[in-house]
Amino acid sequence: MKNTTAMVEVQVGGARVRIPAGSSVAAALAQQPPGCTRLSVSGQWRAPLCGMGVCHECRVLVNGRECLACQTVCENGMHIATSTARTGGAA
Ligand code: FES
DSSP states (O other): OOOOOOEEEEETEEEEEEEEETBBBHHHHTTTTOOOOOOTTOOOOOOSSSSSSOOOOOOEETEEEEGGGGGGGGGGTEEEEEHHHHHHHOO
């Protein structure tokens, strides 16, 4: 059986991630372990938690604008910057 799922490609940090069209940015992050989004003010890694726009743990920069990863749909060519990418962290 032929797979007809349309795919889009986004960049998470420096990595290319292919994901089914209509997937959230949070889903793209989950494909790029460890899937963290940012550092808390105390320096702890954060990741999507509620998945419905309430907790704001999934804040990332998408094409230079701060977005909630769980509420943003991936588009072909998107650049998703996490704190990991911005700080050059090891996570
Ligand atoms: S995961 Fe909670 S707001 Fe996105």
